[in-house]
Amino acid sequence: MSGTVREQLLARAGDPGAGLLFEDAAWTWDEVVHASAVRAAVLAELLPHDGPPHVGLLLDNVPEFAFLLGGAALSGQVVVGLNTTRRGAALAADVRRSDTRLVLTDATYAGLLEDLRLDVPVLRVDSHVWADLLARHADASLPQASVTADDLLMLIFTSGTSGEPKAVNVTHEKVAHPGRFLSERFGLGPGDVAYLSMPLFHSNAVMAGWGPALASGATVALARRFSASGFLPDVRRHGATYATYVGKPLTYVLATPERDDDAENPLRLVFGNEANERDIDDFARRFGCVVVDSYSSTENAVIVQRVPGMPPGSLGRPVEGVAVLDPETRAEVPVAEFGPDGRLLNAEAATGEIVNTTGAGAFAGYYRDPDAEAERMRGGMYWSGDLAYRDAAGFLYFAGRTADWLRVDGENLAAAPIERVLLRHPDVAEAAVYAVPDHVGDLVAAAVTVRRPLGADALATFLATQPDLSPQAWPRFLRVLDELPRTATNKVLKRRLTADGVADAVPVPHP
Template sequence: MSQANHDNLIGIKDVATRLPKLINKLPNIVVGLKQAYLRTESTPAGLGLAFEQAVKRNPHGTALIFEEQSYSYTELNEWANQIAHFQLEQGAKKGDVIAVIIENRCELMATVIALAKIGVISALVNTSQTGKVLTHSINLVKPIAVIVGEECREAVDAVRDSLTLDQNHFYWFADQNTRQDAGQAPKGFINLAEVIQTAKKTTPKQLKSVTGKDGLFYIYTSGTTGLPKAVVFKNSRWMLAYGTYGHVLNLKHDDVMYVTLPLYHATGMVVCWCGVIAGSSILAIRRKFSTTHFWSDVQKYNASAIGYVGELCRYLMDAPESEIDRAHRVTKMIGNGMRPNIWDKFKQRFGIEEVLELYASSEGNVGFSNIFNFDNTVGFSPVPYAIIQYDKDKEQPILDKKGFCQKVKKGETGLLIGKITSRSPFDGYTDADKNKSSIMHDVFKKGDSYFVTGDLVRNIGLRHAQFMDRLGDTFRWKGENVSTTEVENICSEYDKISEAVIYGVEIPNTNGRAGMAAITLKNGAELNDEDLVNMAKTFKKELPSYAVPVFLRVQKNLETTGTFKYQKSKLKEEAFYPDRTSDRLLILLPQAEGYCDINSEILSNIEQYKYRF
């Protein structure tokens, strides 16, 4: 451990020992901070402008690699410009929204750059969504058009009649290298690769009118309850990430960032790509993460940096050791969720020197970055925040005699809140009512306002924090936030289920919490073998894979508090252990078609980590 003591608390001496290694980064960090903070909401800013600047710095250098495809900064820029000009011809204007549903590949990146340049907001729809959830996500942001990859077309076709947008504005990319072969569009879709071929390759003049206050992305999050929520991600916020995370990475023209994270999430699309654009470096992407191919891909693309989430690191650690583990030039990694129990082991096994762990949320206004490269911390935050005392049982802050919140002491854990200021605003959700519930007023004095992150963190000193857990009605599994209400609604639609309560439970040696549903059955109903298969089939169809409950608990009645809140704390404690309850407990094992009862053998295998959830 690199901290001063076993408690991971950080003091001035610890930071002083790290300063020499920061010296070579300082010029880049200073430039980044100017980019991030010396701007106003009305100043031209954002992804489109930053990418143009990267093109000028490195016009002939490689910008993007995917499979066997490779594009220089100039080539990718001209491609994006053609998409931008075509959309302008169709009437798109600044502030409009276009839903983008494409898996990790070059067409996604070109589309995002294009829309950013003309001030059109890219609604980055989760490509694993289907059915009612997909319908909700698209209609929520009122798009003027949809751009879909062939790999996601079937899901869009299934809900097309439920979408509230012009049927003539469904655009399509073939699932192939469309710069070489545009393909043949299916009925009802316009082949975007084909129609842009005669469009201008020059930079659209609208680029200069895109400012910090303009929207860049809608990124979907489960928030705290209900169906996915669309978070407004402004260009000013992108510039903040670009100026901080992007420049701290200190990448050069020949550096290659390998990203397998889903690019509809901010960690991949914003954080990882920011570092690449800041250095005019190379982004190498893979459609989906693969443990088997990860390090061979790193070798293939000669990657020097990788993007990560906690689950990815665990999967790589679970894989058998190999001579390829260190046969690469990767020394840096950026992301979030690295577990303390594998942090040092991961660095040692794979030869990593710098873990730029960070903390941020799509909707939040507070961020941390591990710029001093300490272990087991989300790092340092330059923005105003507080960690307040919190009663988990009562689910509320602990107030002093005057009714104000109280900060935790060094070494203690509490609720993280971010102060809302002109420099750290809360951009919020598309739904104003949901914004209200995310803000606390009169926290330390009358008139102040703070964003409630819903996360418990530990104050480890010198404005550094350590992530501990999530509160509320979401939990994190497989690198995704799972909305309990969304899953409860789907589960309750099964014909034999009367009511469902969803919560996360910890499985030994895994990251986050796996979904567990406590269900009550309709009068006289019983679950037979056919139900166990049908439930799994139904949940898999209606929910993203990460949201499908791993465990079921069949109860006669669901216990509630005096205010009709479910007793989730008790359910979480009893989890999936048969000796803690007489209720029937079921599990959906990896690769299984249906749920089965948990017996002593299955429980033993879970505890010995014989299943790979």
Template sequence: MLLYVLSVILSSVLIILFALKTYYPYLWMDILYVGELLWILATFTSMRRRRPLFLAVDRFAEQTAAHPDRTFVVFENQTYSYTAADKRSNKIANALQSLCGYTSGDTVALFMGNEPAFMFTWLALAKLGSPVALLNQNIRNKCLLHCFNCSKAKVLIAASELKEAVQEVLLSLSEQGVTVLLMSEHCNAPGLQSFLDKVNEASDAPLPRSVRLHITYKTPAVYIYTSGTTGLPKAAVINQNRLLKNLAVLSFNGITSRDVIYLNLPLYHTAGFMIGFIGSIQTGSTIILKRKFSASQFWDDCRKHNVTVIQYIGEVLRYLCNMPKRENDKDHKVRMAIGNGLRAEIWTEFLTRFGNIQIQEFYAATEGNVIFVNYPGKIGAIGRVNFFQRMVFPYVLIKYDIDRDEPVRDTNGLCIESPKGETGLMVSKITDMAPFVGYAQNEEQTERKRLRNVLKKGDLYFNSGDLMRIDEDNFIYFQDRVGDTFRWKGENVATTEVSDILTISDCLKEANVYGVQVPGHDGRIGMAAVTVVEDGQFDGSQVYNHVVRHLPSYARPRFLRIQNAAELTGTFKQMKVKLVEESFDPGCIQDPLYILDDNDKSYVPLTAQVYGTILSGNIKL
């Protein structure tokens, strides 16, 4: 009898397990994910309760004390332990404190590329309680000045190789009384001070925590810039609370102190700074830092340094897949790739070619208040949604009118939720647990990201600007971006910014900028429909030199379409939909077409032959 009962129980258990596996294949993954999420929330809450106030920089101090000789960062032929990084940041902090024009807590703008000095300077400023504006090293002139002014910084610290870029805006900075420091041992240029010599002579004594007692969790920690529809980058405010939360990003994905992280994404970006740098502080991992991404050096670097974790944006993995195949493609120790924007076809190709690497795809925005994680590894999805996450961080997909560029509302003025399987605008509720801080010195753009009266009168949501779709298995997929911004080479490009630059060219009168798709490429590449000034002629060389001087490479329009007159709507808005549909096919477009040619340093005619080579992938874009 007992044997019978046991057999019945065992059979029942097996049937239940089989049914769960069949009808709820992701249940155990969901339970594990929720458990990890609860652990993160508990850890974060514990950190928040510590006194005195516990900040991200304090976690670095803990790692230094616990593992003083562990390698923190490797850069080219240089290796820095946690202790070396700590002492170097102390020297920078002490050098700053001795300068006239700086007081602990002042906002400082950091204008540097990927190098250890970037990390050490940020650590120094964090120890001093100073918010840091992370300026894109590629910006120039008006854009550079705009980004600097957004933060209301009193000091600018720039890399020595960016001296000329700083000098272009030095007059305006001097008029504001800004202290400008160059990371060099000598500087004879008026208005600039050498800083490296002062750092080398400074003490490496630790700073007392009392210098940052003025900080609260609402105090800005960093300003990270994101493109918007205003035409110039917006400074997203990342406060100390948000930065503390981001400590958990890597540990949440199972990364530990034994991992070696390959960081070749820009440190001024959210991915490079918040995930690669700040995330490694929490885990105590080693960072292999590169100045910039190189597809040809990527795997050799990984093998040389025994890299176990790599970061990506969608384009990065595509570039790797486009490299010539090698016999040792699978000869490496990389176990995980973490990032976002990976297309399904590249995902599959990457795994087939480079081996069994866990792809940890996620979705998040610099200034956003929600994150999705594709923890089951479903190819093509940006994440998986579940009841618990929606309860803690409420979000919804709502119907969106692309032509009117606004949400669809019912007769009561409320938004309409998109059914499963249909594309909708992703919006997330603004709460104490999921706040939206906004943009520095830009209340107008901050308000534009707030969406009111979504599901009920008086509620408030963050407008992601992203169109998404949730399937029947609760996986969420990115579909497209709305508004005037498109993505190219992992960067957000604001069309109005590019339009403004084009129209101050000597020969162009109007410019309508938009993104067009190119087969085999992620995102949308820049194209502009332009008109020439009256009685003028299009000068390809002049326009080329103009855009190269004023725009970073990813924002330069690759294609130009010369029109006799700009096409406008009845409300005098530039028409884009038809232009996007027609793209850059000379067989369908009667207007003259040009393509940016870096070899000729000019915009040259886009012929049918050139068009064919683009489609075949023989021209690098």
């Protein structure tokens, strides 16, 4: 069993099968491994020898990113995935806190770095200097390196939806293991093509896309960036049988004009997390594939498994050791109680934080951030920061982030169940529920994007027909936006919605 990504790459050396596709270019796996060895040699020349061998990549999903990631895996170097949506002092802080010793970028993002004091070299991979370096090391052999499963391969920043992003330690095992597991689970092999449109600086593309393709010998097809209109043409052009997503890409693809031949494509499986049930079903029907949505995070410390016949809206059933605990008492919360109309009767008591009570799981810590690690690892247990409740059969239901608590009329409410109600409306494409401060406690506000015009009166009429919506959970304000503020990995920035207030909102009639 391969415990490192280095071993998995070495297993692809000499493989004549298709390894990488990008636009109109193609490389065999053997060529990918050699290109990776060349980049390892270049980085060995460029990186200082007196500190951590960390190289920051400020790039889209271009072949250089894949080759540099492979080179780091072969040689024991570490890729720092720099978020291409970060700007100014925030981007510079990411470079500093990750001990990045060299930043590689290209014409697309070089301008973001021009006025920043980074105190490290910046080199463009589309420059003649880079081309000369590659030519000088063109005959590089596979590097000799001692790499273990616990060694760092990447630093991947969290999305930062509830604060400053944290650099997650991504070891070789954190990529090699899910690569093996997912490729076996989904039956991926050399005949498959994995389409990667999520950014390579994030865990989804690396752990759920690149890793399984590498482990199984499937082909990686890179999209420079995600494009809703370009998704299906890319799938057809590359013959993609497998694709990944995180957040709302399914919603965006479904918003493109439907055609009679949409299901005429090679796609058989789409895997990701945070899609809503309606989009999962609609996407599978429209494009003739299976969509598997899974609870996940970059830290990868909590496992909740989807099983056949699970209730609508459920995340699945947690593995042994995963529980829902009260953050204050650290006791397990009561089982959720539902009325005959489906309404959650004991929401405040039954909602708690998802916790790995056995320890850290696959969480390898945050880089140079002991305070953040201590916050995650309280009492020897991993606290996910995600809220949930569980039914009598043991199924978990996502209730939002710990920052998604709203205090309404003396009752704690979670945002996610209200969002699920809003998404039942046929005209609502996306929904984000957040708190608006009141004199005492909060009022519920909803920001939505819509398929067709939606007014406050029409929404109120719809909400009145939803038996499981409590009076306290009724949205008092409606904001219809062209798009919700999101991170680069499609997660909603609710703190920005809260900061924007409700000046552009309309009141929703309340019964």
